[in-house]
Amino acid sequence: MNANPLAGRHALVTGAARGIGAEIARTLAAEGATLTLLGRDLDALQRLAATLAGQGHGAAVADVADEAAVRTAFAQAAKERGPVAILVNNAGAAESAPFLKTSAALWQRMLSVNLTGTFLCTQAALPGMLDAGWGRIVNIASTAGQKGYAYVAAYTAAKHGVIGLTRALALEVARKGVTVNAVCPGYTDTDILRTSVANVVGKTGRSEADALAEFSSVNPQKRIVQPAEVADAVRWLCGEGAGAVTGQSISVSGGEVM
Numbered sequence: 001m002n003a004n005p006l007a008g009r010h011a012l013v014t015g016a017a018r019g020i021g022a023e024i025a026r027t028l029a030a031e032g033a034t035l036t037l038l039g040r041d042l043d044a045l046q047r048l049a050a051t052l053a054g055q056g057h058g059a060a061v062a063d064v065a066d067e068a069a070v071r072t073a074f075a076q077a078a079k080e081r082g083p084v085a086i087l088v089n090n091a092g093a094a095e096s097a098p099f100l101k102t103s104a105a106l107w108q109r110m111l112s113v114n115l116t117g118t119f120l121c122t123q124a125a126l127p128g129m130l131d132a133g134w135g136r137i138v139n140i141a142s143t144a145g146q147k148g149y150a151y152v153a154a155y156t157a158a159k160h161g162v163i164g165l166t167r168a169l170a171l172e173v174a175r176k177g178v179t180v181n182a183v184c185p186g187y188t189d190t191d192i193l194r195t196s197v198a199n200v201v202g203k204t205g206r207s208e209a210d211a212l213a214e215f216s217s218v219n220p221q222k223r224i225v226q227p228a229e230v231a232d233a234v235r236w237l238c239g240e241g242a243g244a245v246t247g248q249s250i251s252v253s254g255g256e257v258m
Contacts, residue, residue: 004032019192
């Protein structure tokens with residue numbers, strides 16, 4: 001078996017500084033890919049890039065919801081490392097509020113980073129993939145994109161949009177060597193989950209352990225998903241063996257969504 005199956009492939013991961021994005025970057029680098037880490041914290045991105053297996057990795061700063069910034073960052077990344085062959089749209093944010101207390105500003109923030117950011121980054125990367133006749137686009141959605149959750153209407157709507165975009169684009173490029181898939185984690189050990197736990201503790205006075213148990217309870221395995229488990233699903237989708245898999249929403253959630 002090829003020890004470096006992604007050698008020669010330029011992979012760009014958004015929201016790469018920490019959590020799931022950082023783990024995806026480590027996993028793809030270990031497979032031989034050359035990474036561009038995109039996010040808003042240049043120092044954190046550069047520190048991570050320096051630790052990745054292989055050479056030639058770099059960092060780029062952009063807000064994924066800023067069209068001009070995205071196009072500039074992708075153009076520079078392509079100039080330095082060649083056209084993007086693998087795009088992982090991981091950047092995202094989750095804010096909660098009851099529906100009637102969800103402001104238009106909160107609604108727009110969730111759409112901007114989770115859905116518009118995915119759209120803009122994909123538009124920036126896709127031409128190079130089409131020219132090469134090969135590409136992998138993996139959108140990190142959520143089980144919230146596969147079912148409903150109370151008190152996160154804006155986030156849930158945005159993630160449903162990501163899955164719809166995944167399906168539509170997969171059909172559009174199905175005969176062009178490009179696959180488009182979504183990976184949908186359940187509650188995962190990330191900063192977003194830790195913030196949610198802290199919010200529950202602050203609002204209810206419950207212990208951190210009790211709050212975490214509530215999040216774990218929706219997973220039939222009764223546990224929190226680990227970032228490495230999400231990254232491994234991404235790794236598989238980026239390989240040659242997944243060439244016939246496109247338009248799918250793969251749930252990494254211990255059976256929460258079947």
